[in-house]
Amino acid sequence: MDMRQQRARFTAAWPWISTAARLGLAAVFLIAGGLKVTDLAASGRAVNAYQLMSYDAAKLVGAVQPFLEIALGLLLLVGLAVRLSAVIAALVLVIFIGAIISAWAHGLQIDCGCFSKGGELAGGRTAEYGTEILRDVGFLALAGILLVKPHTKFSVDGLLMGER
Amino acid sequence: MSKGGKDRAKAKRIVEQQKAAERRRRVTIWTSVAVVAVLLIAGLIGWGVLANQEKTDAGKLTTPSVAVDDGTAFSVGTGTVVVDLYEDFMCPICHEFETATGPTIKQLISQNKVTVRYHPVSILDRASNGTKYSTRAAGAAAAAAVDGKFTEYHDVLFANQPQENSDGLSNAKLIELGKSVGLGDSFSTAVNNGTYESWAAKATETFTARRYTGTPTIVVAGKKVEGPDHTLPTTEIFSQAVSQAAG
Numbered sequence: 001m002d003m004r005q006q007r008a009r010f011t012a013a014w015p016w017i018s019t020a021a022r023l024g025l026a027a028v029f030l031i032a033g034g035l036k037v038t039d040l041a042a043s044g045r046a047v048n049a050y051q052l053m054s055y056d057a058a059k060l061v062g063a064v065q066p067f068l069e070i071a072l073g074l075l076l077l078v079g080l081a082v083r084l085s086a087v088i089a090a091l092v093l094v095i096f097i098g099a100i101i102s103a104w105a106h107g108l109q110i111d112c113g114c115f116s117k118g119g120e121l122a123g124g125r126t127a128e129y130g131t132e133i134l135r136d137v138g139f140l141a142l143a144g145i146l147l148v149k150p151h152t153k154f155s156v157d158g159l160l161m162g163e164r
Numbered sequence: 165m166s167k168g169g170k171d172r173a174k175a176k177r178i179v180e181q182q183k184a185a186e187r188r189r190r191v192t193i194w195t196s197v198a199v200v201a202v203l204l205i206a207g208l209i210g211w212g213v214l215a216n217q218e219k220t221d222a223g224k225l226t227t228p229s230v231a232v233d234d235g236t237a238f239s240v241g242t243g244t245v246v247v248d249l250y251e252d253f254m255c256p257i258c259h260e261f262e263t264a265t266g267p268t269i270k271q272l273i274s275q276n277k278v279t280v281r282y283h284p285v286s287i288l289d290r291a292s293n294g295t296k297y298s299t300r301a302a303g304a305a306a307a308a309a310v311d312g313k314f315t316e317y318h319d320v321l322f323a324n325q326p327q328e329n330s331d332g333l334s335n336a337k338l339i340e341l342g343k344s345v346g347l348g349d350s351f352s353t354a355v356n357n358g359t360y361e362s363w364a365a366k367a368t369e370t371f372t373a374r375r376y377t378g379t380p381t382i383v384v385a386g387k388k389v390e391g392p393d394h395t396l397p398t399t400e401i402f403s404q405a406v407s408q409a410a411g
Contacts, residue, residue: 055372067206067207
């Protein structure tokens with residue numbers, strides 16, 4: 001197989017890689033939001049635990065965040081304005097990573113609240129900030145794929161552009 | 165094909181390309197607008213749900229008559245050193261603390277050395293399969309306090325602490341435990357009606373607003389007491405903090 005054939009094959013694979021990234025990222029946001037949306041007070045406490053803002057602000061962020069995550073997950077799931085959705089997802093993830101780094105730097109012992117309502121860890125458990133950041137960087141990579149190659153299969157974007 | 169035919173085909177292709185580009189541009193703009201709109205609406209829903217919850221909670225709020233410290237705690241003892249204990253009845257580490265250090269606390273109370281302000285909080289509602297055991301237990305403790313049996317009920321709740329991620333104790337069981345320490349009908353009514361459940365949410369808010377995040381939080385004379393590396397303080401560390409505060 002010569003270079004050109006190889007490249008052609010890769011070009012054909014991109015939409016499928018991007019589709020997998022899109023659906024994966026959608027699942028991440030839907031699960032993260034779904035786990036928090038049932039108890040908004042707990043979600044507010046999780047945000048408050050980062051000590052980045054006043055409690056009143058944290059309560060509002062904690063209430064709004066799960067709904068935003070679910071909305072973003074749904075947008076990615078149906079594939080509407082994939083590139084823009086990916087940019088927003090990446091921004092959100094960068095904010096999350098920044099918050100975890102801040103908690104780490106300040107020596108706070110908290111659950112990141114990424115896939116839970118978070119809060120302070122019970123005695124004996126230590127925060128696994130490194131793992132949490134690594135995981136978020138992985139999600140960021142998915143968003144990165146979509147940013148560069150937003151063309152995916154089974155998307156509303158494709159439908160509207162008149163693709164089959 | 166003639167030269168004219170070639171030109172026409174080329175022109176047609178250019179027009180089609182322009183049309184496709186125009187379509188892509190329109191689709192991009194409108195899908196972007198849709199994304200922003202969806203996210204805005206989602207954010208407003210979250211805000212609305214929160215505002216609505218706070219209004220409902222405020223409407224139902226009944227503060228126990230005997231509560232101190234902005235109506236968030238129940239005071240036991242008359243000593244000079246104030247000890248604030250924030251506990252969730254579902255929290256195993258609180259149970260551990262009560263087992264290890266509870267007897268010392270009782271002794272310090274009876275020796276008139278400390279005033280303990282018990283703050284029941286409900287941060288572990290997620291750990292009772294949706295029955296909100298933490299909130300119900302904190303509300304029941306408030307009802308017990310109103311009827312003058314806080315310490316007794318507090319102790320019996322920890323002695324009968326349910327497993328995390330179980331359904332917790334039912335209201336019937338909470339009432340049965342109340343009866344075992346001499347609580348009567350007004351207590352049962354308060355538990356069944358959830359009279360103090362909104363208050364438990366409010367007390368938890370105060371706890372969070374004070375920047376406390378976990379239970380137990382043990383505060384002696386305004387200073388948080390912890391073991392090394394944010395662990396549970398031993399009875400010795402706790403007693404030291406109390407004698408230091410006493411001067």
